[in-house]
Amino acid sequence: NAGVMQNPRHLVRRRGQEARLRCSPVKGHSHVYWYRQLPEEGLKFMVYLQKENIIDESGMPKERFSAEFPKEGPSILRIQQVVRGDSAAYFCASSPISLGGGSNQPQHFGDGTRLSIL
Amino acid sequence: SQQGEEDPQALSIQEGENATMNCSYKTSINNLQWYRQNSGRGLVHLILIRSNEREKHSGRLRVTLDTSKKSSSLLITASRAADTASYFCATAQGGSEKLVFGKGTKLTVNP
Numbered sequence: 001n002a003g004v005m006q007n008p009r010h011l012v013r014r015r016g017q018e019a020r021l022r023c024s025p026v027k028g029h030s031h032v033y034w035y036r037q038l039p040e041e042g043l044k045f046m047v048y049l050q051k052e053n054i055i056d057e058s059g060m061p062k063e064r065f066s067a068e069f070p071k072e073g074p075s076i077l078r079i080q081q082v083v084r085g086d087s088a089a090y091f092c093a094s095s096p097i098s099l100g101g102g103s104n105q106p107q108h109f110g111d112g113t114r115l116s117i118l
Numbered sequence: 119s120q121q122g123e124e125d126p127q128a129l130s131i132q133e134g135e136n137a138t139m140n141c142s143y144k145t146s147i148n149n150l151q152w153y154r155q156n157s158g159r160g161l162v163h164l165i166l167i168r169s170n171e172r173e174k175h176s177g178r179l180r181v182t183l184d185t186s187k188k189s190s191s192l193l194i195t196a197s198r199a200a201d202t203a204s205y206f207c208a209t210a211q212g213g214s215e216k217l218v219f220g221k222g223t224k225l226t227v228n229p
Contacts (some may be wrong), residue, residue, distance in 0.1 A: 004160070033216065042206055042219035043161070055217060091160055102146060104168075104210065107217060109160035 006110035025094030033093045060075040130226040137194040139223040141207030199229045
């Protein structure tokens with residue numbers, strides 16, 4: 001069984017460019033979460049999505065950042081007009097449908113995309 | 119601010135010794151989870167303990183939860199060099215799907 005797949009593993013962008021990060025959840029999982037991790041720090045929640053719906057985007061900056069999880073295809077985290085402060089590791093996690101809600105299940109993480117801004 | 123705070127920030131032990139990591143949190147929770155992260159990799163789920171549980175075991179792992187003190191501990195017994203990694207606690211609060219992570223404990227097990 002394939003786990004959470006993220007690509008690319010490493011992404012280099014110049015200031016002002018766009019970054020697109022992709023995440024394919026575990027097959028059958030309908031909850032997707034994006035987190036950001038700075039060096040020597042824990043993960044910070046950004047956004048929680050279900051198919052075609054953003055459920056909680058309380059951790060996402062209001063400008064330049066957007067996320068989607070379409071009916072078909074991977075979830076995308078998009079950062080427009082990147083700045084140096086966007087340099088970080090971005091992790092995607094997924095969990096299955098749960099009557100208790102996704103947070104009552106362990107989350108399955110991908111290996112992340114390391115974004116570097118020149 | 120971080121919900122979970124791990125203690126210590128770094129821990130270095132010899133193979134065969136036990137490693138204990140602590141986590142404190144601030145608000146009421148549905149459950150608390152421990153994850154492990156090897157350098158350059160994603161997080162791997164280790165164990166989930168619900169708010170109505172006090173202790174849980176999984177192989178060489180033992181987790182305790184004290185909701186009155188808002189704290190948890192992770193014990194790794196008979197450590198191995200392969201246990202070298204960062205360990206994070208994460209809390210899930212009622213009504214929210216997101217996990218809130220601490221800054222982690224960096225464990226080094228020397229062969």
